[in-house]
Amino acid sequence: MSAKSVSGGTPGPAHAVDGFEVSSVDEAALVEYFGSAYPIIAEFAQQLETQGGVRGLIGPREVPRIWDRHILNSAAVVPFLPDEGLIGDLGSGAGLPGIVVAAMRPSATVYLVEPMERRCEWLTTISAHLGLTNVEIKRGRAEEFHGAFECDAVTSRAVAGLDKLVRISLPLLRPGGEMVVLKGRNVAREIEPARKVLRRLGGSDPEVLDAVTLPGAESTTVVRIVRQTKSR
Numbered sequence: 383m384s385a386k387s388v389s390g391g392t393p394g395p396a397h398a399v400d401g402f403e404v405s406s407v408d409e410a411a412l413v414e415y416f417g418s419a420y421p422i423i424a425e426f427a428q429q430l431e432t433q434g435g436v437r438g439l440i441g442p443r444e445v446p447r448i449w450d451r452h453i454l455n456s457a458a459v460v461p462f463l464p465d466e467g468l469i470g471d472l473g474s475g476a477g478l479p480g481i482v483v484a485a486m487r488p489s490a491t492v493y494l495v496e497p498m499e500r501r502c503e504w505l506t507t508i509s510a511h512l513g514l515t516n517v518e519i520k521r522g523r524a525e526e527f528h529g530a531f532e533c534d535a536v537t538s539r540a541v542a543g544l545d546k547l548v549r550i551s552l553p554l555l556r557p558g559g560e561m562v563v564l565k566g567r568n569v570a571r572e573i574e575p576a577r578k579v580l581r582r583l584g585g586s587d588p589e590v591l592d593a594v595t596l597p598g599a600e601s602t603t604v605v606r607i608v609r610q611t612k613s614r
């Protein structure tokens with residue numbers, strides 16, 4: 383395969399979008415990084431590029447940033463997730479990171495929890511289109527499913543502050559299960575308010591970890607919290 387760079391939903395040269403320099407990622411590196419999941423991931427990126435804006439799933443400014451801002455950012459959480467078992471993605475929206483997780487963790491079952499009907503319709507359509515048989519869409523707010531199922535891991539991206547995420551995520555975990563949240567670099571200010579909730583609900587102290595994917599792609603931050611078997 384020729385060494386092309388990927389800056390949007392389709393391979394192409396790096397370029398500036400509204401004055402924002404889009405980092406470029408080599409397509410061959412993407413193929414190597416995603417391995418057997420690459421064809422599914424590439425089709426998902428393509429579908430997001432052509433449908434995401436039209437369906438109001440992502441803003442128009444996001445279309446040229448799909449690979450580095452959304453797909454690779456979502457993929458950054460995957461190394462922190464188990465290979466098997468039940469993984470919940472809360473507030474999946476357009477399928478970020480849930481669809482990426484399902485493609486990269488084919489032996490796990492991934493529940494996409496999303497309250498908005500239009501987004502659930504998209505998640506159903508795109509999962510079928512991509513042939514993802516390990517995905518189930520759960521329509522509703524995360525807290526509506528407390529007591530309905532228990533996950534081995536729960537992830538989320540751009541859904542709420544860490545204190546609220548702890549409240550809605552921790553009850554969806556089995557004891558010993560892990561919350562793995564994608565956050566921006568400014569997560570530090572969310573830690574202290576979350577600690578109070580963690581003490582009450584029985585979660586470990588948050589670990590803030592660097593999550594990297596490929597050279598040239600923006601790195602991100604993951605917060606990991608374990609649901610403790612006993613209250614502290």
Ligand SMILES: C[S@@+](CC[C@H](N)C(=O)[O-])C[C@H]1O[C@@H](n2cnc3c(N)ncnc32)[C@H](O)[C@@H]1O
Nearest residue numbers: 472473474475478496497498523524539540541
């Ligand atoms: C800003 S969007 C982010 C979507 C996606 N995770 C992403 O990174 O592009 C937040 C999503 O969380 C959903 N949401 C908000 N509150 C929620 C809750 N309590 N439980 C589950 N989903 C929720 C919204 O409907 C919306 O789709």
